[in-house]
Amino acid sequence: MQYRVIEIEQVHDLQCSNIMNRTTRVHKYLTKDLTVRAAAVVATDVVEEMRSIQSSFPVPTVAVGRTMVASLLMASHLKNGQELSIYIQGSGPLSSVFAQASFEGKVRGVSSHPHLQVPPELAVAGEKLLVAKSIGIGLMTVTHHLPMTGTPHRGTVELATSEIGDDVAYYLHQSHQIPSVVSLGVHLDSLGKCTAAGGILIELMPGHNDETAAKIEARVKAARAVSNRILEGASADDLIRDLLQDFELIQMDHDHTVEYQCRCSRERVMRSVGLLGLKELDEIIEKGEATEVSCEFCGRQYSLNTEDIREVRQEVYRESLN
Ligand SMILES: [Zn+2]
16 A cells, blocks of 8 residues: 655745744654654755755756655664665656755755756646656666665666655655655745745554554545645644644654755865766866866865866776776
């Protein structure tokens, strides 16, 4: 059994400007009988930070925002020092969306076209379908990074609806046989700024009974959009209470602040410049100009001089001999 929630957000004027109860942790709960676990987060600030750094347009902001929220929720079930990333590749104009989060609540995200203007042929399909249409059909890959072993665990599924929440639920079901509810929401104001973002992930663990499943399913169907609840001031705990109010819940320890964080470095940037290949690197060296590279996640600028590019070339050449 699998639950799906399609949440739809619209870009409209923000009526309620005083958002209280902003929490910056992923809140985690387990039912006393251990058959249901839930995680919820209000992630407005980190999604707005991503939007502001990348000056992203509405559809990419919502798509990346939802993916960031999903990765934060899933990563909260990992262990210390572990990370998880979600990579969506689709046939639509947005092409790809990526987000990465650590167990400790550090998150970053990007799409391949932050300045995507929705093509008119998609816009006629109606605002509500824009994210799914912009992603199109494709694949979702979830990578679980285990720093100790060095070998990441990867799972890929076809996109179910390209609304991201559904696709995560489909992934959990296909890869881990976990029926789940994934509800993600990102709300933007008329200027495209993120005014509410967050989500909830409820997973049914082995031993759950059908009655529990039916109860949660009915509530999810009746529930209001997460982004609207957050706009009203709902906290992560409120989002959980909306769906699990009469369950005996145990709050799990998860005292990590959610932050937008990028770990780019000069070394990583140099490695990525190496992907240009020997021919292009030779051309850059010949020109003798400094190469400006900016990190697409955080906007940090790196300036590489000819000496740096020579170093990159040498490394690429060395590797090509192996
Ligand atoms: Zn960066």
